[in-house]
Amino acid sequence: MEPAFLGNLREKMCNCSRNSTISVIYDAFSEWLRLHRREFAGKALPPVNRVSQALGVARQTVRKVYLRLETEHLIVRRQHERNWFVTPLKRSGPQNIALILPTMFSDYYLPSTEYGQRHFGIYSGIADRAMERGYALIPYQLPPPDASRQEIVASVEELVRNYAGVIHLGGRQFETDPPLAELVARNDLPQMSIDCDFGLPWIGVVSFDFQQVAHTVASFLRENGHRRIGIVYPLRTEPERVPEFHYMMNDRATVLEPFLREPMRFDRIFEIVSERHQFGEPFREQIREAMEDPEPPTAFWCRDDISAMELIRVLRSFHCAVPEDFSVIGFDDLSAAESFDPPLTTLRNPVYELGYQAMYLLDHYIMQGVDSIAHITRLAPVLCVRKSVGARKISPAGGPWQHNI
Numbered sequence: 001m002e003p004a005f006l007g008n009l010r011e012k013m014c015n016c017s018r019n020s021t022i023s024v025i026y027d028a029f030s031e032w033l034r035l036h037r038r039e040f041a042g043k044a045l046p047p048v049n050r051v052s053q054a055l056g057v058a059r060q061t062v063r064k065v066y067l068r069l070e071t072e073h074l075i076v077r078r079q080h081e082r083n084w085f086v087t088p089l090k091r092s093g094p095q096n097i098a099l100i101l102p103t104m105f106s107d108y109y110l111p112s113t114e115y116g117q118r119h120f121g122i123y124s125g126i127a128d129r130a131m132e133r134g135y136a137l138i139p140y141q142l143p144p145p146d147a148s149r150q151e152i153v154a155s156v157e158e159l160v161r162n163y164a165g166v167i168h169l170g171g172r173q174f175e176t177d178p179p180l181a182e183l184v185a186r187n188d189l190p191q192m193s194i195d196c197d198f199g200l201p202w203i204g205v206v207s208f209d210f211q212q213v214a215h216t217v218a219s220f221l222r223e224n225g226h227r228r229i230g231i232v233y234p235l236r237t238e239p240e241r242v243p244e245f246h247y248m249m250n251d252r253a254t255v256l257e258p259f260l261r262e263p264m265r266f267d268r269i270f271e272i273v274s275e276r277h278q279f280g281e282p283f284r285e286q287i288r289e290a291m292e293d294p295e296p297p298t299a300f301w302c303r304d305d306i307s308a309m310e311l312i313r314v315l316r317s318f319h320c321a322v323p324e325d326f327s328v329i330g331f332d333d334l335s336a337a338e339s340f341d342p343p344l345t346t347l348r349n350p351v352y353e354l355g356y357q358a359m360y361l362l363d364h365y366i367m368q369g370v371d372s373i374a375h376i377t378r379l380a381p382v383l384c385v386r387k388s389v390g391a392r393k394i395s396p397a398g399g400p401w402q403h404n405i
Contacts (some may be wrong), residue, residue: 005032006046006054013055021057026065027258029146033074037086044083045075092370096361098140098163099123100183102170117334118351121167122194125355126167133363135164144181149299153181165190165362168203190357190365204365206358209378210254213347216383218258218266221299225392226327230270230290230297232307268299279310287314291326298326298392305337305346312340312388323390333384341344342387350379 005405010029016024024371025361031033045051048066052059062208064082075084130137140159143151156179159166164187174181175275184191188253221229233252253272259266274283308330320344322328330337337344357377382402 006051010055013057021060025055025062026058026068029065029069030072030074033069037074040086042085044085046085055182058370092173094162094164095135096138097126097135097359098159098165098166099126100142100166100168100180101139101403112249117350120354121349121351122169123132125352125357126359127355129356129363131361133359135359135363138163140166142183144175145177145179146177152182154160154181156182159183160186160189163189164366165192167191167358167362168193170195172281182190183265190362192362192365194354194358204358204361204375204377206354206361206377206379208354209299209380211257211330212380213376214255215258216347216380217301218264219329220383220385221301221390222264222266224299224327224389225393226299227266227268228268228270228295228297228299229259230272230287230300232271232272232274232302232311234275234303238381268295268297272300279307283310284314284317287311288318291318297329298341299389300326301329301331303331305332305334306346308346308388309340310334312344322388327389327392329389330374330380337384338386339390345386346384347381348384349381354377 005028008027012028013021013024018088045066046054048059048062051062055062066075070084071080074085077084126204140163143155147155167186168185169192170193174184183189187317192206194205195207233255256269258264259269270284272286272290274286300308300311304309310326312328315322315326315328320326326345330344331349333346333348337346357379361377
C-alpha cells in the first residue's frame with residue numbers, strides 16, 4: 001500500500017464526523033483493494049498500530065475495519081501471523097467465454113479470405129489472452145431472429161448460467177435481431193463488443209480509431225505533395241445505421257473531415273464507389289472520368305487492399321504507372337499487399353491487439369466489476385509505407401491524362 005494513501009485518508013477524515021470514522025476508513029480501504037487487489041495479492045497490509053497512529057484513531061477502530069474486510073474475503077489473516085494480507089483473486093463459477101459470431105465459424109475465420117485474415121488475427125488475440133487467464137473460448141450460436149420467445153429466453157438463460165462473459169464480434173444488428181436484443185439487454189452477464197456499437201453504455205467497445213486513420217492518410221499524402229485525391233468507398237445501396245465504432249469507410253463525414261479541414265485542406269476530392277469486390281465497367285468508368293478531369297487526382301485511397309490492387313490494375317490498363325503517375329494507398333495489410341507489384345502502401349489493422357484488449361478488458365470486468373472497465377477503447381492502425389506512394393507528379397501539359405483506352 002502506497003505511503004501517500006494513509007496521508008490522503010487522514011486529510012479526508014478531517015471533514016467527517018466522529019460517528020462516520022469507521023465508514024470513511026472502510027470505504028477508502030475497500031476502494032483501494034478493488035483497484036489494486038491484483039497487484040498486491042498476497043502482500044501484507046500495514047499493521048493495525050501503524051494505521052491507527054497515521055490516522056489518529058483508536059486501534060480498535062482500525063481492527064473493526066480489517067475484520068469487516070476479512071468477512072468480505074478482501075483480506076485474510078493467516079495462521080500464526082499478526083498481520084492481514086490481501087486476498088488473491090479467485091474466479092468462481094463458469095470459466096467459459098462465449099463468442100457471438102455473425103456467421104459460421106469456418107466462414108468467419110477462413111484464412112484464405114480477406115475478412116478471414118482480419119478475423120483470424122482478432123481471434124488469435126482473444127485466444128491468447130483467454131489462455132493466459134484460464135478461460136475456454138466457445139463459439140455460441142444464438143437462435144435465429146424468427147425464433148419463439150421461449151427459445152430466445154432459454155438460450156440467453158443458458159448463457160448466463162454457463163458462461164463468465166460474452167464477446168460480440170459484430171455483423172448483427174440488435175434492432176432487427178430479437179435474440180441478440182434479449183442478450184445485450186442483460187446486465188448480469190459481462191459483455192464486450194469488437195467493431196460494433198450496440199448503443200448500450202454498459203457494454204465495453206473495442207474498435208479502430210477511424211478518425212486517426214483518416215488523419216494519418218491525409219497527413220502522409222500531404223507530406224508527399226498530393227493535394228487532389230480519389231477515395232474509393234463501398235457502395236451502399238440502401239440507408240443503414242453506421243456504428244460509431246467501426247473500421248469500414250461507411251461514415252463519409254468521418255473519412256472526409258481531415259481532408260477538408262485547415263490547414264490540411266485538399267484542393268479536390270473525387271468520391272468513387274463500387275460494390276464489394278465487384279470491379280466491373282462502372283468502377284473502371286469512374287476511374288477514367290477522374291483521370292480525364294481538368295484537375296485529376298494524383299493519389300487514391302481505397303477502402304481495402306483488394307480495391308487498391310484492382311485500382312492499380314485499372315490504372316495500368318490505361319498505361320499509367322504506380323507510383324510514377326498515380327499513388328495508391330490500401331487498408332488492411334493483407335498477406336498479398338507486401339508481395340504485390342508494386343508493394344502496396346497500406347494501413348495495418350491492429351487486429352491481434354483488438355482481440356487481446358477485448359479479452360483483457362472482459363477479464364478485468366469479470367474480476368473487478370463494471371465500474372473498473374473503460375467502456376470505449378480505440379486502437380489506431382499503423383501506416384505501412386512501401387512502394388505504391390510517391391511524390392506528386394504533374395500530368396502532361398498540366399491538364400488531364402491522355403490514355404489509349
